[in-house]
Amino acid sequence: MAATVTAGPRVHGRRTTAPAATTGSAARPRRSSPLRRRRSLVAWGLAAPFVVLFLVFTAWPVLSSLLMSVTDLRSRDLRNPFAVNVVGFDNFATVLTDPAFHTAALNTLYFVVVGVPLTMLLALAVAVALNTGITRLAGFFRVGYYLPVVTSIVAVAVVWRFLLRPDNGLINEVLGWFGISGPDWLGSTTWAMPSLIAMAAWRSMGTLVVIFLAGLQSVPKTLHEAAALDGANAWQRLTRVTLPTIRPTLLFGGVITGIGFLQFFEEPFVMTQGGPLGSTMSVAYLVYNTFGFGNYGIAAAMSYVLFVAIVLLTVLQFRLLGEHDGRHRRRRHPATTAPAAPAPAPAAGTAGLAGTPGVAVPRGGVR
């Protein structure tokens, strides 16, 4: 009766064998003095709490889900999880040919492609405003923008549902003053997704504002002064000095937002239940439903497809915003620098240094 859902006896086996096996091999005569041996024992002893927790609560579930994805495990096999057939990649084939999955994938793509840039632009705009314009009430605004992040999604959902009500919702009421009759936001297949994107952007912006602010404050004042002396206007200073300097911060923000948005789940779960007509059904929600129906094998395969998508998106973002790209530019810059904007060359040069504080912000995940 070993179990997949709760940790069974197998786990305890791992717990004891894993550190023991490694210390055993460290004790081999070659290249190991008694001191070395003792040090590595101590090291393993100190690392043991983490290693054990990692193996039991991270490695084992991940391994189980991976195994699950290549078997036909269903809820009826709960009592004998090992008495299942290995079906290889059949589950993946089923998932990739499932029209419901296609719809969910397109919906998720829509959410990510519109939502991530929108959230980042909004957050950047707010961060720049807070960094340059507003100085007196900066603390108040910072709290204000961060508040949605710490507020419970359930409470937020209730308020947003009131805002979005077709007849007497605040949004349609305001639109009504201008003679526009607003749509039934959550009840329309066209507007449900944009409504959720707006809500997600509002919810996720706070963390990014904090991260971007930290990045912006690390941009050396001297660069701005030099650029200003050379005749660069505010917009040019933003695009040629600030943005290249905080590029690593942007990358970090983009990556965590992308990961959060690809796992798009809470908004449809509390607002629309994936409707109307499946227009807000996301991949993560579909995975949740599939697990709920007891199709563990297929659900696990589906979540691995989502995982691969997240990895690909992250790789893409590293390609677009990553460090190596910056170095490439640095080499090219002297040739292309126009006299009017001499700033970019030094700016790109400090990118690696200046970016670090931005990344040092505690990572809680944007959503």
Next chain:
Amino acid sequence: MRRTARVSVAALAVTTLALTACGRSDDTGTGQPESTPISGGPATGTVTVWAMGTEGEALGDFVQEFTAQNPDVDVQVTAVPWDAAHDKIATAIAAGEVPDVSMIGTTWMGEFAATGALDATPDGVVDPEAFFPGAWDSTQVGGTSYGVPWYVETRLLYVNTALAEQAGVSPTPTTWEELTDLAKGLQQAGAEWGINLQPGETGSWQTFLPFAWQAGAQITDDDGTQITLDTPEMVKALEYYQSFFTDGVAPTELPEGDLEPGFVDGRIGAFVSGPWHIGLLEETGGAGFMDGVTLAPMPVDAQPASFIGGSNLAVFSESQNRDAAWKLVQWLSEPDVQAEWYRTTSDLPAVESSWDQGDLADDPRLAVFGEQMDTAVAPPSIPNWEQIATVIDTELEKVTKSGEDAQQAATTMQQQAEQIGTGL
């Protein structure tokens, strides 16, 4: 490097062994479960019970009479929130750490019985004839009963009597045509919407399937092995359901929480729901509001039908105290105890003869529910029911909102449900 290679080889070997150890045994499905009879005499030992919602809160005190009759038994009730119940039971089955008795939602029966975790109802514990037929059917999985109905609920029409009189139509429609006339009449008499029928989304099958059953459609054949969603009767019911939306009598989108105030204000003329709406309407419209409401049985087409819901009590096959567990279930199914349970929780008794006493016999509103219960139908207790129900929800939404052809919807339902399979 060499060490890593060795570890990988070992890991690979272990994995291969584990995988080759996998594989289903030859026996198919639930097999032929034996139902060993239970012993006589009073119940002894400890019986652990899981129950959800109000039932979980009330049962602990309620069983005192049982413990008085069986002094050597100790009944321990754990209240489980409904939201967590399904997963908690599934986890318990996987871990082999099950309670002796659990309340099981009727639509979960198929799924949990298929795991083999539920004990087949022993002969002689209860009399199947004593229960409403629809309720007893919900315990049957693949021809074997895996539990006992505990309480039931069914759906009726709630009609605004004054509006119906104003429109000059009968508030108690007996046929489909009369229901259409009623809904249209209510709308002409001033209601924004003549009737509210759930237009798809989670759980809408519970409102739709009564019409399908009335038309004579069945979800599966009699063995529960073949799915029969693509039938002329089903198409007929889908077309009928659709007509309320194409005629503009029923709303395709009703904001959440708008039903009760809408009905109280007279904006919604009628709706289909269960007994809990009596309380909800009196809460919204004030005490005495129900006097202006007609509770009408569901209309009849080829046959009468409504939806039966509720919960069953099941004993786990790995129960440490099986006999005492069944004795508790037996006691909870006694007509007098069922009637007493109604007084405690307002749960409608699943045992027919309990309806002959007290409020259950005298209250005219409850009488309508009791009458409807005789013809109420349970969805098939097949392991994959919840998943098939979502397919029906999805297609129903297309029919009501985007005007999908009824035949097309039935074909899609059938095709997708076949792909899912009954799971038996």
